[in-house]
Amino acid sequence: MAILLCITQWDPVPWLERMRRLAPERDIRAWPDVGDPADITYAAVWKQPAGVLKDLPNLKGIVSLGAGVDHVFADPALPDVPIARVIDADLTSRMSEWVVMHALIHLRRQRLYDALQRERLWRDIRPAPAAGELRVGIMGMGVLGQDAAAKLRTIGFSVAGWSRTRRTVEGLETYGGDALDEFLARTDLLVALMPLTPDTRGILDLSLFRRLARDGVLGAPILMNAGRGGLQVEADILAALDEGTLGAATLDVFETEPLPQESPLWLHPKVTITPHNSAISDEDAVGRFVLSQIERHERGLPFETEVDRRARY
Amino acid sequence: MAILLCITQWDPVPWLERMRRLAPERDIRAWPDVGDPADITYAAVWKQPAGVLKDLPNLKGIVSLGAGVDHVFADPALPDVPIARVIDADLTSRMSEWVVMHALIHLRRQRLYDALQRERLWRDIRPAPAAGELRVGIMGMGVLGQDAAAKLRTIGFSVAGWSRTRRTVEGLETYGGDALDEFLARTDLLVALMPLTPDTRGILDLSLFRRLARDGVLGAPILMNAGRGGLQVEADILAALDEGTLGAATLDVFETEPLPQESPLWLHPKVTITPHNSAISDEDAVGRFVLSQIERHERGLPFETEVDRRARY
Numbered sequence: 001m002a003i004l005l006c007i008t009q010w011d012p013v014p015w016l017e018r019m020r021r022l023a024p025e026r027d028i029r030a031w032p033d034v035g036d037p038a039d040i041t042y043a044a045v046w047k048q049p050a051g052v053l054k055d056l057p058n059l060k061g062i063v064s065l066g067a068g069v070d071h072v073f074a075d076p077a078l079p080d081v082p083i084a085r086v087i088d089a090d091l092t093s094r095m096s097e098w099v100v101m102h103a104l105i106h107l108r109r110q111r112l113y114d115a116l117q118r119e120r121l122w123r124d125i126r127p128a129p130a131a132g133e134l135r136v137g138i139m140g141m142g143v144l145g146q147d148a149a150a151k152l153r154t155i156g157f158s159v160a161g162w163s164r165t166r167r168t169v170e171g172l173e174t175y176g177g178d179a180l181d182e183f184l185a186r187t188d189l190l191v192a193l194m195p196l197t198p199d200t201r202g203i204l205d206l207s208l209f210r211r212l213a214r215d216g217v218l219g220a221p222i223l224m225n226a227g228r229g230g231l232q233v234e235a236d237i238l239a240a241l242d243e244g245t246l247g248a249a250t251l252d253v254f255e256t257e258p259l260p261q262e263s264p265l266w267l268h269p270k271v272t273i274t275p276h277n278s279a280i281s282d283e284d285a286v287g288r289f290v291l292s293q294i295e296r297h298e299r300g301l302p303f304e305t306e307v308d309r310r311a312r313y
Numbered sequence: 314m315a316i317l318l319c320i321t322q323w324d325p326v327p328w329l330e331r332m333r334r335l336a337p338e339r340d341i342r343a344w345p346d347v348g349d350p351a352d353i354t355y356a357a358v359w360k361q362p363a364g365v366l367k368d369l370p371n372l373k374g375i376v377s378l379g380a381g382v383d384h385v386f387a388d389p390a391l392p393d394v395p396i397a398r399v400i401d402a403d404l405t406s407r408m409s410e411w412v413v414m415h416a417l418i419h420l421r422r423q424r425l426y427d428a429l430q431r432e433r434l435w436r437d438i439r440p441a442p443a444a445g446e447l448r449v450g451i452m453g454m455g456v457l458g459q460d461a462a463a464k465l466r467t468i469g470f471s472v473a474g475w476s477r478t479r480r481t482v483e484g485l486e487t488y489g490g491d492a493l494d495e496f497l498a499r500t501d502l503l504v505a506l507m508p509l510t511p512d513t514r515g516i517l518d519l520s521l522f523r524r525l526a527r528d529g530v531l532g533a534p535i536l537m538n539a540g541r542g543g544l545q546v547e548a549d550i551l552a553a554l555d556e557g558t559l560g561a562a563t564l565d566v567f568e569t570e571p572l573p574q575e576s577p578l579w580l581h582p583k584v585t586i587t588p589h590n591s592a593i594s595d596e597d598a599v600g601r602f603v604l605s606q607i608e609r610h611e612r613g614l615p616f617e618t619e620v621d622r623r624a625r626y
Contacts, residue, residue: 094441096469114427122588155409156409
């Protein structure tokens, strides 16, 4: 009975130290120091190398160290055991901070005021729409999307949500998979918070951008993506900005991360970039959550946040 | 029975047209075209020239066209009639947009990420505090302060409020006039939303800044002022930024407006400037509110938003 941390792209050492501190009584190891593979009953993973998990004969479950699990499914030899993802109130709240801040920056034209300040120009730009005049559309109405929707509405924005399977949320205009066009046609500011799956890969493309509202109070519609970089076609974002189909884009995630130096997104005047930190998590809280799920499973209960293997989220 | 619009610094013509459109049956005039002074029963004012109102023998009331009334009291010959100020839901909501946006920009270090983007640098800066770790303190707990406090709390900030007379707001930590030091000592980000009165003029000075919390999650404390420029001593803000007593300042209001070209605030790297537009109002809504107050008063009722002449707000 041991837990294997199987982490790439992050430094595994602080994770090993954290998990051992949170559960000093447990046998916790970090790949590639697996020891006897037959000892491992659970794996806590972030972008595990392909094929590592399939060689663990007694593996009973996998817990993703992030809210998304597309990185888990990237392993073609993924063993057939339950997979859980992290849902953490702190992570959710931070994602909503990012969404509300960037929605307000667009609404209030803060980028323009920044530019005016650099020129020492005192100008009050009109018309100045109120939040209620801006129609925000959230794609992905899971825990993150619903929290962002609620907070945007408190600030005054007009919010609607779209998800593959339509969700009923009190007081909120919601759309299901087949009503995507209708949802897009009423959306001035699109916020992508959905999971990356075979169905959503590349969904944020020129054809989708062209279906957004053309009559919004800020002019051309705006894209914000804090879901996954694989949702977006970056060449199409650039084309849409340049042809005026999009008025601006705020991106936290990218096709390749870190965003390569040569990407034209970096210095595009209509693009805001944050380094995939919209919803960083309190790592101790994540560690405690992972341990709590493993303890549940050991007691014979299912993971609370078990992923649907077919839908891949 | 006529209404006099007594407006300087704004263009009075659109206001005259607006008020005549909203109340076509009324006799509405704009200073300096007063006609017979004995006709005027109410004045709707924005920075009225000193002494104009005292020459109206039948004046029954004055309504400020803005939420603040310091500009009304600047008239040393102000007649002794009731004074009302505008309270408008749209204006309140816009002020809270400004407060929430700029509080988040500080919390999330968006200025630093803007600078990193210009250098094409992908860096995730830690520690990254969550909203709950930042102690926001609002000075001025009227309609604007209470709305901002509620919205900041929804986003997750730790909020407290201070006002001359302590207000009880459910679930909110509040302080009264004599507990200012205690309030400041727990405040990492100070938001000034109070009225400008003889008591509050210049209150935002070096001595006050030095009493703010020194142990906040963002380092040095931060000032945000969207109240009135007269609350702040700009030389002290600059001194406090330069000595590290303040970490940053976001200012919508200034001692002199428009902010003079030569002000060192414009290009200070730790200062964000917006052109006194934090809470612009829907001017039709303001016009309707002014007319509703005059109609009330004509029916023998007091103004709903009558100002306390002694407290001056």
